[in-house]
Structures are given as structure tokens and as C-alpha cells.
Amino acid sequence: MESRAKILQALSKKFTDHPAPLPDVKAFPPTAGDPVDKFEFILRGIGGRTVRVSSYTEIDEYIAKEYTSGARIISLVKEVAGSAITPDIDPHTFENVDLVVLQPHFGVAENGAAWITSDRMGDRALPFISQHIALVITTDSILHTMHEAYEQIGNADHPFGTFIAGPSKTADIEQSLVLGAHGPKSMTVFLLSR
Amino acid sequence: MEQKIQDHAILADKFNKDIPRVDWHDKTLWFIREKRDKAAWQIAEWEELREAASQVKNNVLDNLHDYLLEFEKQAQQNGVTVHWAANAEEHNRIVHAIIKEHGVTDIVKSKSMLTEECHLNEYLQQQGITVVDTDLGERIVQLAGEPPSHIVLPCIHWKKEEIGELFHQHLGTPKGNADPQFLTAAAREHLRQRFMTSRVAITGVNFAVAETGEVVVCTNEGNADLGVQLAEVHIACMGIEKIIPQRKHLGIFLRLLARSATGQPVTTYSSHFRKPRPGQTMHIVLVDNGRSERLQQESFRNALKCIRCGACMNTCPVYRRSGGHSYHYAIAGPIGSILAPGLDMKKHADLPFASTLCGSCSNVCPVKINIHEQLYEWRQVLVKSGHVSPVKKAGISGMAAVLSRPGIYKVSGAVGRWFMKYIPALVNNKLNPWYKQREMPAVPKQSFNEWYRQNRKQNGKQS
Missing domain, CATH: 3.40.50 (Rossmann fold)
Structure with missing residues (x-):
């Protein structure tokens, strides 16, 4: 604890007579255009796939077409087919999951990101360990900017939350973009309009 | 003062032995700088965002004591x-x-x-x-x-071929395979095992x-x-x-x-x-x-606003052509050059000189750190504290002596032109750092001062 006191004491010295005030976070006007179109455009630009659907049945059909019957699919979206998970399971057992289907709170048009919290992940490891990831986002939940996103999150007390924008990727080898660094090799977003 | 054996200039020299590779390094980083520009230009309020980020960080630095306590309590x-x-x-x-x-x-x-x-x-x-x-x-x-x-x-x-060879040795990938997709997949397999067991x-x-x-x-x-x-x-x-x-x-x-x-x-x-x-x-x-x-040092404290994006490196003409290792510090480039001397002035005395002071770093910094101004300030602190090499010190003193005396300046200009014209080997040699990788300019016939006086005489007094 000695260092704590030492650091705090060093920091308690007055640096200036006019400490910088905390600025207001301005509400920047959203860019023109449909946020759903923009979200789709941006997400595709960063390696994500988007599929426009108008019912959960269409999502089931799409997944059935893309994945063989032997694939291990976990769905945390009750309307989408897939196995459920049992609580308190060792996250290492998800190593062979082919696809996880999750429902984030919302998407962000400016960067193609989706906000998802631990209560919607089943297990916190799932969005990262699965070979592929699919998200179901309702079109009316797509926000314009990150400012709107944090306004929406407010002071919600989630143990863990993350913005996911596309599949896991790297360009560390000569700036060649490779999808599927450590996490999912693909991300499909079902844009559900109701 | 005792000079370190491997300072930035020496390490940069080593990196510059392979010119095509330096060109490649330069272009790769500039490509990333250009991507940054494209992304920034799509945000109408980009400059306002930079200003807001800068203000928030200023506020943090002025109130760090309280924020840390609040953070600790919440955590x-x-x-x-x-x-x-x-x-x-x-x-x-x-x-x-x-x-x-x-x-x-x-x-x-x-x-x-x-x-x-x-x-x-x-x-x-x-x-x-x-x-x-x-x-x-x-x-x-x-x-x-x-x-x-x-x-x-x-x-x-x-280079990808070198990474292919490295992976061949350490991860057992086939020799000669340098495909980024393949190598990334091999690393994924290798690291998955670590994730699963750590x-x-x-x-x-x-x-x-x-x-x-x-x-x-x-x-x-x-x-x-x-x-x-x-x-x-x-x-x-x-x-x-x-x-x-x-x-x-x-x-x-x-x-x-x-x-x-x-x-x-x-x-x-x-x-x-x-x-x-x-x-x-x-x-x-x-x-x-x-x-x-560092927070107590008025001139240098705001380097602590840095969010480690690396934009200043990608844009820096010196970094792009000298490579990150020439900075011999965990954080290279312009931001590293103002952070490192704060940690150990003697060890990193060379870094603030590894810059052209062009200011591009400050222009791209998302939290508006005045990087190039701090580089300049560091140089003054370092020279005053005796942390530069005797050669550099003698050079700076010599320049100061000439530039502050118009009479000597005039004479030395004429002398310099005479030597460049009649004994070019005196400047066109390896000892002159300005001769490295470039030809010295052609010797002008007269100085600007001489030209101005002559011109004024010929064309009368109309300004």
C-alpha cells in the first residue's frame, strides 16, 4: 500500500490554478441517409455479411442451407433453432462450436458494430471461441453513432459487454487482410425488419 | 558526455543499408496514413471530436488523483x-x-x-x-x-517470406510457404492450444x-x-x-x-x-x-494524453525511413521520442533529434498533443543539461556563433561557396552528414544579399 500513498501524494500536488473543465459531450447531428443501409455498407466493408430477413423462419432456413446437419450450432435467440447451453459449463467445451447465434441490443451504423452484453452471450467465451458467429439485429434498433450508443447503454450495470464489428481479423502479415485471426472466421448479421 | 554506442542515427543507418526495403517500409506506412485520412474525412465532426478528446484528457490530467480514487472504489x-x-x-x-x-x-x-x-x-x-x-x-x-x-x-x-521461414522453424509450416492466409491459419492453430490451456x-x-x-x-x-x-x-x-x-x-x-x-x-x-x-x-x-x-513538467505533461493509436508513426517521414527499432524504446516514432526522455533523459537523449519537426505528427494526433513542439523543447532541455554529443554541441555552438553575427555570416557564406566550388571534396565526403544519400547543390554565383543589392541598383528603387 506504500506505493498507493506515494502515487496519490505525488498526484495531489496542484498542477495548475485553472484545471481544465470537463467538456459537454456534444450531440453531433447524424449523417443523412438510412442508418440500416449505412450499417450494411460499413459492415460489408469490414468483412461482415448481412442478410435482410422479415421473419425468424427465414433465419432458420438460411442457417440450414449454410451449415450441414452435423454442425454444432448454439443459439441464444429463442426463436432461432440451435442447441441451448447448460449453465456453469466449462467454456473450453465450446472449442468445437461451429456457429453461435446471438441477439445484440443494437447496431451502430457509423462503424458496423453491434453491442452485446454477457447476459445475452450464454457464456462470455462464446462470441469469441465459436468458428462462426451470427447476430440477429432488428432494423429499428440501429443507431447512427457511438454517442447514441452510449446514450442507449446509459448506466446499465453489465458485468461484461462488447462491441463486435465483423469477424475476427488481422493484417499483421504485410498488411494482407485475413479474416479469422483467433475468433470467428465469419460474421453474419441478420437484419430483421418487422 | 559519454556517447551511447547505438543511437538513433546509427541504427537508422543500419536500417538504410537495404534501400528497396526502406522504400517498401515507407510506402506501407504511408498507405496506412492514407487510410487514416479517408476514414477521418468521412466524419464531418472529426476536428470537433479531436478537440473534445483533447479537452477530456486535459481534464483527466488535471484531476488524476480524484479519478483514480473513484476508479479504484468502483473497481x-x-x-x-x-x-x-x-x-x-x-x-x-x-x-x-x-x-x-x-x-x-x-x-x-x-x-x-x-x-x-x-x-x-x-x-x-x-x-x-x-x-x-x-x-x-x-x-x-x-x-x-x-x-x-x-x-x-x-x-x-x-516480409511475408521471412515470416514463412520463421514459422517453418518454430511452428513446422512447410518451407517456402509465405501465404498470409495460410500463415495466419497456422498461427491460429498454434495459439488456440495456448488459449485452451492457459x-x-x-x-x-x-x-x-x-x-x-x-x-x-x-x-x-x-x-x-x-x-x-x-x-x-x-x-x-x-x-x-x-x-x-x-x-x-x-x-x-x-x-x-x-x-x-x-x-x-x-x-x-x-x-x-x-x-x-x-x-x-x-x-x-x-x-x-x-x-x-511527468505531470509536474508543464512543457511535457500533455504527452500523457496519448491513446496509443500510432498515427504519428505512420505519418512521420523519419520513422517511415528509419524503422521502429532505431528508436530503441518500447514506443517508437514521434510520441516515443517525447515519452522516452522523460523516463531516462541520458539514455534517450538522441530521440528528440530524430525528427524533421515538420509537425505532421501533431496534425494527425487524435488528442492534439503538440508532439513536434515538445520534440523541439526536449532538444533545448537536453542541450542545456549536457546530454548531447560533443560533436552536436560544437556544431550547434558554431551555428549560433555565425548566425548571430551578420558580418561573420556574410564572410562564411562567401568562404563556403569558394570551397564548394574549388575544393568540393571538402564537403562532398562521408564526414558531412548532409552529403549522405544526396548530392550537394550546385554552388550559387552570389549570395541572396549580393543579388538583392545588384538587382536593386539595376532596377531603381521601386520596391
């Missing part, structure tokens, strides 16, 4: 153990103690410039702990036994929110998340300046960070770690290591 309420480390050694000891407590010998670590600054890997290895860096670029340089050469792109100086995961921290006690970690690969979520213990290491006041400020910084770094609209993952997962323990190590002292 503890979240069930996180908070540690305070006055310096690098203490940080390393704390991390080692946690690992030891859990009886672990193999750990995974995602990117953290702070742990590079503290030389954590070397320390842990001496204690018998195997650290695997899980960021692909960091793993590549780790296998090669090198430090990263760039804070965002650790192996930007490596019980302790170390991460860095991009932002720590005082209001909520949460830490935000940004990656593209998902390596921080995979490491943490499969481990029993999460240790997050951060410099004390990483604090931001409120959660809503993340909106500003996450809009700026990835766009400034690589031109992406955001990193693939921006993860908010607030409470450990059930059954897991979480530690946050707050590290000072010279920062509180």
Missing part, C-alpha cells in the same frame, strides 16, 4: 482487486506474485505497451514463467526474439472508466477476449493516465482510435470488462513509472 465494488505500482519493477513483482499464487507457469498475454515499457516478459521468463504473446504480430516478433517495431503493427518491418491471461487497457470501474480493451483479433474468457485469472495492466471520467466519453475515443490507427471505423472488438466472470478473479495493476513526475 473494488465490482469485485476486482486493484494494485498500485510505483515503477516497472514493482509492476513486474505484482504480476509475478499473482501468477505464482495460482501455481501457473504458462500464461497468455494480449498487446500491452505498458508491459513492454516494464519489460515484463523478460522478468517473468527469469522467474520461470513462459509468456506467449497472442497478438499475431507480437507473436511473430516474440518468436524472432525481437521487440515490436510499431505499437499497433508490431511486425510491420517483416489459466492466467494478461491484457493491456485502452481506457479505464472512473465512473464505472470498467476497463475497455480493443483488438481486431479477439485475442484479449479469448485469453480472458478461457482463464481463471485476468490481470489488466495499465498506466495511470489511461483513466477517462465517464462511460459516455468512450463514444468520443472509440470513434477516434481505430480510424486514427489503421483507418478502420472501429476495432473488431471493443470489450468492456467490469466484473470477473463467475469463478474468475480479476486484477487491475495501476502503474506510475514516472508519470506523476
